[in-house]
Amino acid sequence: MFKNEEMEINLGPQHPSTHGVLRVKLRLDGETVTHCEPIIGYLHRGVEKICEDKTFFQGQVWTDRMDYVAAISNNLGWAESIEKLFGIEVPRRARYIRTMLTELNRISSHLLWLGTHALDIGAMTVFLYAFREREQILDLFEAFCGARLTTTAFRIGGLREDLPPGFLKQAQAFQDRFLACVDEYETLLTENRIWKKRTVGVAPISAEDCIAYGVTGPVLRAAGVAFDIRKAFPYAAYDEMEFDVPTATAADTYARYQVRVEEMRQSHRIVQQCIDKLPEGPVMAKLPKVLKSEVGEVYHAIEAPKGELGYYLVGEKGSGNPYRFHVRAPSFVNLQALPKMTEGKLLADVIAAIGTLDVVLGEVDR
Amino acid sequence: MENLLISLAQNLFPIFGLLAVGGAALMVASRQAVHSVLGFLFAMLCVAGCFLTLEAEFLGIAQLLVYAGGIVVLFLFVVMLVELTKYKEKDIFQKQTKVALLAVAGGLLVVGGALRNALFGPAAKEALTLRPEITNGAVLGNAQAVSRGLFADFLLPFEILSIILLVALVGAVVLAKTERV
Amino acid sequence: METLASLLHTSPATAWMAVKVLMAFGLIMGIAPPLTWAERRGSAMIQDRIGPNRAALFGKIRILGLVQALADGVKFFFKEDLVPPHANKRLFWLAPLLAFVPAMLGFAVIPMGRSFLSGGTEYHLSLLDPGNGMGMLFPMAVGAMAVYGILVAAWSSNNKWAILGGMRASAQMVSYEVGLSLAVIAIFMVTGGYDPHEIVKAQQGTFLGVLPNWYVFRQPFGFLVFFVCMFAEANRLPFDFAEGESEIVAGFHIEYGSMKFALIGLAEYGHILGASALITTMYLGGWGIPFVADHGQIPVIVTFLVFLTKVIALCLVFIWVRWTLPRFRYDQLMNLGWKKLLPISMANLLYFAYRMRG
Numbered sequence: 001m002f003k004n005e006e007m008e009i010n011l012g013p014q015h016p017s018t019h020g021v022l023r024v025k026l027r028l029d030g031e032t033v034t035h036c037e038p039i040i041g042y043l044h045r046g047v048e049k050i051c052e053d054k055t056f057f058q059g060q061v062w063t064d065r066m067d068y069v070a071a072i073s074n075n076l077g078w079a080e081s082i083e084k085l086f087g088i089e090v091p092r093r094a095r096y097i098r099t100m101l102t103e104l105n106r107i108s109s110h111l112l113w114l115g116t117h118a119l120d121i122g123a124m125t126v127f128l129y130a131f132r133e134r135e136q137i138l139d140l141f142e143a144f145c146g147a148r149l150t151t152t153a154f155r156i157g158g159l160r161e162d163l164p165p166g167f168l169k170q171a172q173a174f175q176d177r178f179l180a181c182v183d184e185y186e187t188l189l190t191e192n193r194i195w196k197k198r199t200v201g202v203a204p205i206s207a208e209d210c211i212a213y214g215v216t217g218p219v220l221r222a223a224g225v226a227f228d229i230r231k232a233f234p235y236a237a238y239d240e241m242e243f244d245v246p247t248a249t250a251a252d253t254y255a256r257y258q259v260r261v262e263e264m265r266q267s268h269r270i271v272q273q274c275i276d277k278l279p280e281g282p283v284m285a286k287l288p289k290v291l292k293s294e295v296g297e298v299y300h301a302i303e304a305p306k307g308e309l310g311y312y313l314v315g316e317k318g319s320g321n322p323y324r325f326h327v328r329a330p331s332f333v334n335l336q337a338l339p340k341m342t343e344g345k346l347l348a349d350v351i352a353a354i355g356t357l358d359v360v361l362g363e364v365d366r
Numbered sequence: 367m368e369n370l371l372i373s374l375a376q377n378l379f380p381i382f383g384l385l386a387v388g389g390a391a392l393m394v395a396s397r398q399a400v401h402s403v404l405g406f407l408f409a410m411l412c413v414a415g416c417f418l419t420l421e422a423e424f425l426g427i428a429q430l431l432v433y434a435g436g437i438v439v440l441f442l443f444v445v446m447l448v449e450l451t452k453y454k455e456k457d458i459f460q461k462q463t464k465v466a467l468l469a470v471a472g473g474l475l476v477v478g479g480a481l482r483n484a485l486f487g488p489a490a491k492e493a494l495t496l497r498p499e500i501t502n503g504a505v506l507g508n509a510q511a512v513s514r515g516l517f518a519d520f521l522l523p524f525e526i527l528s529i530i531l532l533v534a535l536v537g538a539v540v541l542a543k544t545e546r547v
Numbered sequence: 548m549e550t551l552a553s554l555l556h557t558s559p560a561t562a563w564m565a566v567k568v569l570m571a572f573g574l575i576m577g578i579a580p581p582l583t584w585a586e587r588r589g590s591a592m593i594q595d596r597i598g599p600n601r602a603a604l605f606g607k608i609r610i611l612g613l614v615q616a617l618a619d620g621v622k623f624f625f626k627e628d629l630v631p632p633h634a635n636k637r638l639f640w641l642a643p644l645l646a647f648v649p650a651m652l653g654f655a656v657i658p659m660g661r662s663f664l665s666g667g668t669e670y671h672l673s674l675l676d677p678g679n680g681m682g683m684l685f686p687m688a689v690g691a692m693a694v695y696g697i698l699v700a701a702w703s704s705n706n707k708w709a710i711l712g713g714m715r716a717s718a719q720m721v722s723y724e725v726g727l728s729l730a731v732i733a734i735f736m737v738t739g740g741y742d743p744h745e746i747v748k749a750q751q752g753t754f755l756g757v758l759p760n761w762y763v764f765r766q767p768f769g770f771l772v773f774f775v776c777m778f779a780e781a782n783r784l785p786f787d788f789a790e791g792e793s794e795i796v797a798g799f800h801i802e803y804g805s806m807k808f809a810l811i812g813l814a815e816y817g818h819i820l821g822a823s824a825l826i827t828t829m830y831l832g833g834w835g836i837p838f839v840a841d842h843g844q845i846p847v848i849v850t851f852l853v854f855l856t857k858v859i860a861l862c863l864v865f866i867w868v869r870w871t872l873p874r875f876r877y878d879q880l881m882n883l884g885w886k887k888l889l890p891i892s893m894a895n896l897l898y899f900a901y902r903m904r905g
Contacts, residue, residue, distance in 0.1 A: 007710075009711075017794065120793045120794075125871060128596055129595065189873075194873045197879055198879075346878060347794060347795070348876040348877070400638065400703075423681045427685060428684075430691070431688045439698070443698070446702045509680070
């Protein structure tokens with residue numbers, strides 16, 4: 001009569017802490033998770049297939065809508081992989097501006113992660129602090145391209161327009177404030193004993209497992225592997241930037257928190273270098289009106305805020321659209337590790353694990 | 367209005383008593399285990415009320431704290447989790463009317479006998495007289511009375527009882543453990 | 548008092564009782580809406596935003612958003628009172644009441660001001676007169692009842708999240724109650740009684756010459772335990788496991804709406820108020836003014852205001868903590884309760900017992 005009965009429960013697709021429409025099927029013994037199965041596809045729009053029907057210029061609009069938290073990173077990946085396919089050389093000023101915007105986007109993505117992750121764990125105030133600064137970044141995006149979220153920021157071969165007047169001043173104003181803000185988040189969390197209790201040792205995944213699952217980004221770096229595509233295979237203007245790749249060894253939620261917070265500081269550093277060293281010159285390469293591809297394939301990966309974002313494109317002779325388009329989405333790959341990280345742990349740890357993986361469902365489902 | 371209040375106040379003991387019996391009846395009669403526990407809780411609260419009307423406030427509050435606040439919560443907890451949905455368990459718990467009737471009849475005999483002795487037996491007069499002077503006027507409030515009883519007059523039985531409870535506790539833990547392995 | 552009593556055709560005692568009941572109930576119900584306001588505006592202040600300020604009476608009177616509380620009340624009244632089809636209807640109705648009543652009852656023994664003489668009789672500003680034999684045990688006992696509201700709500704909703712919330716609530720309760728009781732016993736022991744009036748009286752004057760003679764200074768560790776446990780008892784962050792918005796959605800009250808939800812919400816604020824009043828009485832000198840040893844000449848209303856100030860200040864601490872700290876995991880509260888709070892309060896008790904020997 002008193003045998004343990006397991007309860008099956010659906011965490012999501014409508015749940016405050018699944019960051020979108022993720023559904024996690026859990027089997028619970030009390031509150032201990034005995035089985036965890038992420039179920040995805042609620043936001044599937046077929047971006048990859050759609051892009052095969054769009055011209056190279058049009059496709060970028062769809063990349064905005066994958067990882068909508070870091071749309072500019074997606075834009076960069078798309079633009080650069082097509083430039084790689086066609087062998088287009090991007091002007092140096094454009095590469096600098098791209099780098100700057102992408103790094104700002106990394107900060108805004110990490111801010112959203114920090115806010116929601118803290119909110120999931122119950123610290124409500126960090127969320128609004130983080131959004132305060134994110135707002136400033138989105139204002140910068142708006143000044144640059146008119147959109148705040150779905151930016152479609154770049155053009156193949158460079159930028160549509162140069163920076164608007166006053167942009168650098170606005171960016172500098174943000175730069176001057178931001179480090180103090182990061183310190184402020186840290187005063188709320190880093191040494192907070194409850195925060196540590198909820199994150200230290202929670203949802204661990206070793207470096208070997210990360211590599212076996214293909215997990216990249218801050219999760220991998222928090223396991224001690226200093227793999228960052230910006231360093232390993234530099235793109236945009238990263239080869240001219242000075243920055244460190246923060247790593248940690250504990251491989252738990254707290255380590256990932258530390259890594260991401262440090263990454264924000266490093267991104268701040270990169271943005272500052274971009275502002276200071278911004279070269280003069282054109283922002284657009286000379287391009288034909290219509291891009292017609294040859295047969296060829298290209299895989300181009302960038303370091304998105306969530307991890308390795310790879311675009312695989314196959315060209316078809318004489319066609320204006322890609323023949324095949326595939327995205328290696330970091331959220332999708334990282335999400336695989338969720339059962340590994342949570343089975344045998346408590347329900348509250350599942351929430352922390354989803355938060356620390358920093359998945360965006362638009363990118364998982366595409 | 368005031369008269370009604372006063373007459374209510376004067377008869378609180380029978381009122382609480384009847385309510386307690388009602389709660390107990392609900393506990394026995396309801397088919398839902400959770401309803402039963404809530405009936406039990408109600409009975410416990412009313413018994414605490416009875417204690418209060420008898421000016422045994424400490425006992426009343428102890429009743430609330432220990433039974434209503436602690437033990438019944440655990441009952442409710444267990445019953446909530448172990449829902450009696452399966453047939454076999456229903457058979458065990460809800461089809462024992464005959465046995466239950468027998469047991470109740472036996473219990474009635476014993477209690478009735480005891481009551482008859484107390485009310486009409488040779489010692490009835492002695493048993494039914496309240497004798498506050500038994501405490502020698504040494505105690506002031508009923509917390510003191512209870513503690514004097516527990517820690518002075520009946521210390522040995524009290525300690526023995528706690529050991530028995532401890533044994534029961536350990537036994538329960540052992541039983542629960544073997545179930546799992 | 549006599550005139551009021553004769554106007555109402557009752558005895559002074561009954562009239563005074565009626566006044567006190569109205570006062571205690573009115574105090575709770577009167578403070579709860581401003582408390583929700585303070586919670587929102589306070590959280591807005593903490594979080595660097597504005598908070599609700601749009602609701603207006605007649606399109607004009609905003610009073611810093613205080614009208615929002617009124618608008619919420621109206622909204623709760625007019626919302627559809629939905630009972631989910633798979634719920635156990637009777638218990639679903641009962642649960643908000645079970646949650647609400649204990650939250651209100653806890654106030655009954657708390658003295659809210661100095662006792663005073665009028666027409667030869669002594670009047671006390673607590674619902675139950677001193678020497679009733681229940682004393683501070685009463686709010687403890689009633690506080691323990693509060694878990695029934697949560698458990699019954701959880702079970703009757705017939706929802707898995709709600710059940711998880713109920714499980715957490717009961718697991719939570721067993722983990723802090725023991726430490727709490729031991730901390731309280733140390734106070735009873737030092738005071739030599741458990742009557743709130745005695746406890747308040749015992750805290751008048753000065754301690755070590757520079758501090759008020761409050762138990763918070765005399766028994767800081769006991770205070771620590773009690774304070775933490777009060778957060779757990781009020782189901783507030785960092786211990787709001789039964790609700791656990793981001794984990795188990797809303798826990799035990801996931802299925803509740805309209806006035807039933809409002810009752811549960813009011814119960815939460817009632818618990819905050821009750822907990823604040825308890826802390827005030829036990830550790831912060833109750834209605835006593837710091838450093839004053841003899842309150843005989845101080846007007847009753849002043850002592851009442853002192854009490855109120857302390858309670859409201861503590862309520863604001865509850866709000867402040869909620870918007871600052873993350874949530875524990877519920878097994879961590881058990882660890883905290885059994886491995887930290889219990890030993891601390893046990894040591895506290897033993898220390899004071901040792902000091903009182905012979």
